[in-house]
Amino acid sequence: GESVGLHLPTLSVQEGDNSIINCAYSNSASDYFIWYKQESGKGPQFIIDIRSNMDKRQGQRVTVLLNKTVKHLSLQIAATQPGDSAVYFCAENIRGSARQLTFGSGTQLTVLP
Amino acid sequence: NAGVTQTPKFQVLKTGQSMTLQCAQDMNHEYMSWYRQDPGMGLRLIHYSVGAGITDQGEVPNGYNVSRSTTEDFPLRLLSAAPSQTSVYFCASSRAYLETQYFGPGTRLLVL
Numbered sequence: 001g002e003s004v005g006l007h008l009p010t011l012s013v014q015e016g017d018n019s020i021i022n023c024a025y026s027n028s029a030s031d032y033f034i035w036y037k038q039e040s041g042k043g044p045q046f047i048i049d050i051r052s053n054m055d056k057r058q059g060q061r062v063t064v065l066l067n068k069t070v071k072h073l074s075l076q077i078a079a080t081q082p083g084d085s086a087v088y089f090c091a092e093n094i095r096g097s098a099r100q101l102t103f104g105s106g107t108q109l110t111v112l113p
Numbered sequence: 114n115a116g117v118t119q120t121p122k123f124q125v126l127k128t129g130q131s132m133t134l135q136c137a138q139d140m141n142h143e144y145m146s147w148y149r150q151d152p153g154m155g156l157r158l159i160h161y162s163v164g165a166g167i168t169d170q171g172e173v174p175n176g177y178n179v180s181r182s183t184t185e186d187f188p189l190r191l192l193s194a195a196p197s198q199t200s201v202y203f204c205a206s207s208r209a210y211l212e213t214q215y216f217g218p219g220t221r222l223l224v225l
Contacts, residue, residue, distance in 0.1 A: 008153055032211055041219075042218060042219070043117075043203050043205075043216030043217055043218050043219050044156070044203070044205075044216045045216070046213045046214065046215075049213075089155055089156070091155075091156075093211060099144075099161065099163065099169075099210040099211075100146075100158045100161060100171050100172065101158070102155075103148075103155030103156040103157070104155050105153060105154050105155045106155060
């Protein structure tokens with residue numbers, strides 16, 4: 001899962017396996033969540049989002065699951081490929097707050113051949 | 114479309130110097146924002162704008178100024194650079210807040 005600090009959590013998976021990246025949030029007023037992918041030396045890239053009135057949302061090879069009871073968000077990547085190696089961030093919007101997202105520190109995903 | 118562009122890609126400053134980081138987008142997006150990214154940390158919002166002529170502070174605005182005279186451009190000014198401002202700076206834009214944000218490639222800033 002994600003945490004604030006100098007060292008990113010890391011996840012290593014074999015090519016072809018499924019990856020699960022976790023994110024915990026603390027504010028029950030958070031109503032919108034986004035996953036971003038950031039490759040080395042590049043800006044973050046939108047992957048998928050989910051609103052708090054949903055539990056699950058699927059995209060191409062990716063699924064986001066939201067568990068509001070335990071304030072937990074996960075990103076599942078099916079059949080992980082070498083191009084999936086990157087840092088993955090979750091971001092949340094807190095309902096009623098100023099129009100700004102709060103980002104997690106990220107998880108480094110490494111795909112092994 | 115070029116998307117979101119940022120210049121320069123890399124800059125070295127001495128403490129006390131000022132400079133402007135440029136950001137432009139050609140997607141006619143209303144919402145633009147500036148983030149800084151430090152090692153092992155998530156993106157932190159510096160300033161944002163919901164349209165031309167409107168700006169507001171984010172989480173870490175001290176030491177930075179912004180203006181939004183046109184829809185396309187959103188420059189970030191460092192008034193008097195400090196070593197604590199050494200970071201990677203990202204500009205982002207979206208049609209509106211909570212719509213998909215598109216990020217620029219970033220500017221790496223080193224303050225000595």
